Amino acid sequence: MEQFAVKPIVPLHIGHYDVSFTNQSLWMCIVVGAVSLFMALAVRQRSVVPGRVQSMAEISYEFVATMIGTAAGEDGLVFFPFVFTLFMFVLFSNFLGLLPGAYTVTSQICVTFGLAAFVIAMVIVTGFIKHGIGFLKLFVPHAPWYILWLLVPIEFISFATRPISLSVRLFANMLAGHTLLKVFASFVILLGGAGGVLSLLSVAPFFLIVAITALELLVAALQAYVFAILTCIYLNEALHLHGHH
Amino acid sequence: MTAPKREDLQSLGERLDAAEKRNQVPRPSPAASTMGIAFRFTTELVSALLVGGGIGYGIDWAFDRWTHVHTRPWGMIAMFVLGAAAGILNVIRAANEINAEMAKKDGD
Numbered sequence: 001m002e003q004f005a006v007k008p009i010v011p012l013h014i015g016h017y018d019v020s021f022t023n024q025s026l027w028m029c030i031v032v033g034a035v036s037l038f039m040a041l042a043v044r045q046r047s048v049v050p051g052r053v054q055s056m057a058e059i060s061y062e063f064v065a066t067m068i069g070t071a072a073g074e075d076g077l078v079f080f081p082f083v084f085t086l087f088m089f090v091l092f093s094n095f096l097g098l099l100p101g102a103y104t105v106t107s108q109i110c111v112t113f114g115l116a117a118f119v120i121a122m123v124i125v126t127g128f129i130k131h132g133i134g135f136l137k138l139f140v141p142h143a144p145w146y147i148l149w150l151l152v153p154i155e156f157i158s159f160a161t162r163p164i165s166l167s168v169r170l171f172a173n174m175l176a177g178h179t180l181l182k183v184f185a186s187f188v189i190l191l192g193g194a195g196g197v198l199s200l201l202s203v204a205p206f207f208l209i210v211a212i213t214a215l216e217l218l219v220a221a222l223q224a225y226v227f228a229i230l231t232c233i234y235l236n237e238a239l240h241l242h243g244h245h
Numbered sequence: 246m247t248a249p250k251r252e253d254l255q256s257l258g259e260r261l262d263a264a265e266k267r268n269q270v271p272r273p274s275p276a277a278s279t280m281g282i283a284f285r286f287t288t289e290l291v292s293a294l295l296v297g298g299g300i301g302y303g304i305d306w307a308f309d310r311w312t313h314v315h316t317r318p319w320g321m322i323a324m325f326v327l328g329a330a331a332g333i334l335n336v337i338r339a340a341n342e343i344n345a346e347m348a349k350k351d352g353d
Contacts, residue, residue: 048254150327153324153327154327154330154331154334155331155334157293157296157297157300157324157327157328157331158293158331158334158335160296160300161289161292161293161296161331161332161335164292164295164296165288165289165292165293165335168288168291168292169284169285169288172284172288173284222281226281226285233342
């Protein structure tokens with residue numbers, strides 16, 4: 001799985017810590033650069049009737065704004081810059097990772113967990129700022145007192161699960177998709193080199209790769225969407241403290 | 246070119262809305278991807294088990310380290326079971342979310 005290997009480009013050590021600039025860091029910079037370039041180019045014209053790039057930017061803007069509005073309510077829109085940045089970052093790293101030879105930043109658990117942990121930290125901070133200690137009511141469902149002692153730990157574990165399920169979902173989807181592509185690509189080479197009838201068979205996995213690449217495009221967009229909408233749902237809970245029933 | 250008049254823009258907006266309504270293509274709902282749903286449930290369940298087991302392991306370790314009470318492996322077993330309950334709770338909630346989303350999509 002050479003495509004997932006992290007290689008240092010500029011080795012750097014601070015104390016005992018390895019803080020080298022790796023291919024991972026390079027691709028994160030590329031992703032951030034690509035998003036910035038896209039948005040900057042898109043709004044350069046500022047035309048009333050948008051061109052192609054501008055309407056792409058406007059569609060993504062409206063898409064995220066509607067998503068926050070429906071999932072987190074109108075007052076959730078203060079988080080628009082954050083959710084939009086998150087969405088675009090994940091979307092672009094998923095898409096750019098599909099280019100041959102590219103490195104998929106989101107196929108590393110440390111990246112996705114970093115994002116997810118930040119989201120959850122923000123949810124907790126928002127909740128405590130907005131509701132004070134009353135935010136802890138999130139862990140107390142409406143139930144008779146004699147089963148609460150069992151339900152509160154369950155609710156707590158359920159909450160603690162979030163950063164993990166959020167990050168594992170994105171990371172595993174990316175990892176599985178890229179591994180699948182690689183496995184089928186190796187079938188093409190193995191069958192092609194086998195000679196005779198088997199060489200002819202190598203066309204089959206080749207067409208499968210084309211199909212899987214299309215599927216991966218869908219997965220890339222879908223996972224960015226899922227990541228963003230779950231962020232909105234969690235923010236909604238922090239903002240409005242909807243008790244579970 | 247003169248600046249566009251307000252009424253012009255408004256009528257353009259109305260015409261755009263009408264055209265949008267006429268040509269509405271049913272977009273595939275993101276939640277409708279069956280594999281996506283299956284994957285969502287799996288991660289919810291498995292991560293709850295991991296978190297539950299992890300907390301239990303931590304409790305056992307803490308008791309071992311700082312007290313003379315030996316709870317191992319009961320803390321881990323108890324928290325693992327609670328983790329399973331939390332995982333099922335997560336799956337039910339995820340299913341409710343997806344159902345609500347689909348009902349909303351069917352509604353409009």
